[in-house]
Amino acid sequence: MTDVIHLLPDHVANQIAAGEVVQRPASVIKELLENAIDAGGTNIKILVKEAGKTLIQVTDNGKGMSVTDARLCFERHATSKINSAEDLFSLKTKGFRGEALASIAAIAHVELKSRRQDDEVGTCIKIESSEVTSQEACVTPVGTTICVKNLFYNIPARRNFLKSDTVELRHVIDEFQRVALAHPAIQFSLFHNGSELFQLPEANYRQRIVNIFGGKTNEKLVPVEEDTAIVKIHGFVGKPEFAKKGRGEQFFFVNDRFIKSPYLNHAVTAAFEGLLKDKAYPSYFLFLDVDPKSIDINIHPTKTEIKFDDEHALYTILRSSIKHSLGQFNVAPVLDFDRDSSLDTPYDFSQKEITPPKVEVDPNFNPFKTERSGGGYTPNYRTEKSAGSWQSLYNGLRSEGTESFSTRTQVEFESDQVTGNLFGLKDEGEAGGTTFQLNKKYIVTTLKSGILVIDQQRAHTRILYEELLKNITVTSAVSQQLLFPLTIQFSTNEMELLKEIKDSLEQTGFIFSEVKKDGVEISGIPTLISESEVEILLEQLLLDLENEVPGAAFSQVDTLAKSLSRGMAVKSGTALNIAEQQNIVNSLFACKESSLSPFNKPVFITLTVDELDKKFM
Numbered sequence: 001m002t003d004v005i006h007l008l009p010d011h012v013a014n015q016i017a018a019g020e021v022v023q024r025p026a027s028v029i030k031e032l033l034e035n036a037i038d039a040g041g042t043n044i045k046i047l048v049k050e051a052g053k054t055l056i057q058v059t060d061n062g063k064g065m066s067v068t069d070a071r072l073c074f075e076r077h078a079t080s081k082i083n084s085a086e087d088l089f090s091l092k093t094k095g096f097r098g099e100a101l102a103s104i105a106a107i108a109h110v111e112l113k114s115r116r117q118d119d120e121v122g123t124c125i126k127i128e129s130s131e132v133t134s135q136e137a138c139v140t141p142v143g144t145t146i147c148v149k150n151l152f153y154n155i156p157a158r159r160n161f162l163k164s165d166t167v168e169l170r171h172v173i174d175e176f177q178r179v180a181l182a183h184p185a186i187q188f189s190l191f192h193n194g195s196e197l198f199q200l201p202e203a204n205y206r207q208r209i210v211n212i213f214g215g216k217t218n219e220k221l222v223p224v225e226e227d228t229a230i231v232k233i234h235g236f237v238g239k240p241e242f243a244k245k246g247r248g249e250q251f252f253f254v255n256d257r258f259i260k261s262p263y264l265n266h267a268v269t270a271a272f273e274g275l276l277k278d279k280a281y282p283s284y285f286l287f288l289d290v291d292p293k294s295i296d297i298n299i300h301p302t303k304t305e306i307k308f309d310d311e312h313a314l315y316t317i318l319r320s321s322i323k324h325s326l327g328q329f330n331v332a333p334v335l336d337f338d339r340d341s342s343l344d345t346p347y348d349f350s351q352k353e354i355t356p357p358k359v360e361v362d363p364n365f366n367p368f369k370t371e372r373s374g375g376g377y378t379p380n381y382r383t384e385k386s387a388g389s390w391q392s393l394y395n396g397l398r399s400e401g402t403e404s405f406s407t408r409t410q411v412e413f414e415s416d417q418v419t420g421n422l423f424g425l426k427d428e429g430e431a432g433g434t435t436f437q438l439n440k441k442y443i444v445t446t447l448k449s450g451i452l453v454i455d456q457q458r459a460h461t462r463i464l465y466e467e468l469l470k471n472i473t474v475t476s477a478v479s480q481q482l483l484f485p486l487t488i489q490f491s492t493n494e495m496e497l498l499k500e501i502k503d504s505l506e507q508t509g510f511i512f513s514e515v516k517k518d519g520v521e522i523s524g525i526p527t528l529i530s531e532s533e534v535e536i537l538l539e540q541l542l543l544d545l546e547n548e549v550p551g552a553a554f555s556q557v558d559t560l561a562k563s564l565s566r567g568m569a570v571k572s573g574t575a576l577n578i579a580e581q582q583n584i585v586n587s588l589f590a591c592k593e594s595s596l597s598p599f600n601k602p603v604f605i606t607l608t609v610d611e612l613d614k615k616f617m
């Protein structure tokens with residue numbers, strides 16, 4: 001028999017990679033702008049024709065490239081920005097994958113002109129389907145111009161998938177605004193079909209916002225400023241009276257990078273609690289600076305998602321600093337009889353050393369019970385939520401004290417107390433006998449021949465993912481009826497998506513009592529989630545579906561199960577008691593695929609006695 005495996009030719013591999021990086025003209029704009037900024041450009045000009053379908057040209061006055069670099073930059077994984085895996089944890093640049101230019105060159109006609117300060121002449125390179133068609137010396141100003149023509153000319157399916165020019169231009173402008181907002185010191189201009197859309201001079205943050213969104217914005221902005229050990233926050237929130245019906249001007253930047261985070265968005269909304277008229281959305285422009293080591297931006301190729309080490313603390317800090325700003329600027333009502341008691345805590349973040357809020361785990365609290373009551377000790381904040389939910393653990397942001405781990409480990413569970421139907425398994429704690437939690441992140445358990453270290457978040461994601469898939473495709477799940485139906489507003493786009501997946505969502509336990517043009521009314525939700533999380537989960541889900549590369553995911557149902565399981569899973573940083581740990585272990589190994597998370601990341605590692613022996617040699 002002859003061998004059947006062969007390596008894909010470069011241009012094919014590049015085209016496949018391009019599927020992830022380049023979804024539409026706006027993605028090209030984003031990548032080129034990021035490169036221009038990484039190159040130290042202070043004046044960046046963008047020309048676009050037909051919403052970027054026929055031409056995207058970005059010119060910067062940055063440091064330029066040498067002849068060799070100009071040729072190399074189109075190779076996949078060619079980057080000047082990182083050298084080793086460790087560098088990923090201290091990223092100061094926007095790019096790092098070295099994929100963008102290679103991907104773009106695989107699916108468009110690209111022309112690059114570049115010159116460094118000290119070079120007399122520049123380099124001009126033309127490239128098509130990853131093949132260099134010409135390379136010559138040329139006269140060009142210091143800096144780089146990249147011209148991307150006829151996007152997807154060689155992939156008709158992708159080209160046909162593009163929306164109308166109006167829609168694509170909207171995306172282009174969105175990306176442009178995100179980059180321009182984060183870099184007020186850089187001059188930007190954007191032209192479409194010959195007419196000027198934006199001309200942004202060097203400015204400060206407030207002026208930049210006003211230059212983009214118009215003169216009237218100025219009076220609406222309330223500054224937010226906070227400096228703590230884990231995060232520095234600056235920026236603005238819109239005064240509540242100007243809040244909009246649709247989610248429009250909402251921007252988070254982390255280390256100058258635009259990100260989407262339904263979780264942090266929730267923190268902002270929570271700060272506005274009681275100040276907004278019926279379901280209006282506050283605008284915000286918030287810049288968070290955190291230690292690059294404490295985030296992971298490597299989780300999504302388009303890099304708008306980010307993983308924070310300590311989401312809970314960020315949430316709390318963000319919410320209180322916005323509340324504080326709203327109060328200081330006399331925006332909050334002076335007399336408010338049902339005020340949130342957390343407002344009454346003296347505002348002293350700036351003086352105090354910040355410690356991350358701890359999540360208290362009550363030894364008697366049994367999340368695997370189906371009844372709503374959590375047994376003898378039921379703190380107030382938990383009764384608001386369904387006690388049968390895992391997320392009541394990670395929502396416990398307001399818990400005050402912590403119990404040391406050792407006291408918790410002594411708790412023994414009577415098996416008749418545990419109905420254990422969360423994962424449809426009995427909690428007998430058999431798997432490996434003992435478990436303990438390491439760093440609130442890993443569950444460690446013993447095997448006959450070694451030890452097993454399980455990533456709790458990935459494991460739970462896998463468990464929920466399989467459960468959800470089963471519910472959607474085989475048996476429908478049970479719902480918990482809501483006492484008061486929940487109304488959630490969505491934009492027109494979001495509603496279109498939601499309608500497509502409504503049936504599948506109903507299989508997971510959602511009950512939509514009304515579907516309107518601009519929102520839904522929900523009267524029942526899956527038993528595994530609590531009411532307060534519904535909005536975040538759905539928003540995240542719609543975002544995931546929107547960002548989904550056509551054809552890349554297995555199916556919409558798969559994306560749905562992935563997104564929901566990720567949102568619902570117990571997070572790293574959550575303390576788990578013994579019963580919870582063992583339930584995860586047991587349910588994990590009842591899964592069809594226990595070794596990989598739905599996102600193809602390893603769920604556990606084993607360390608055998610043999611391997612240990614070797615280490616002691």
Ligand code: ADP
Nearest residue numbers: 035039073079080095096097098099100101144
């Ligand atoms: P990444 O940005 O992840 O490194 P890219 O494919 O976007 O990958 O770019 C590859 C390399 O090309 C960059 O690392 C940089 O060295 C160089 N480069 C790209 N654009 C520019 C530019 N506008 N000016 C100078 N160098 C650039």
Ligand code: MG
Nearest residue numbers: 031035095100
């Ligand atoms: Mg780049």
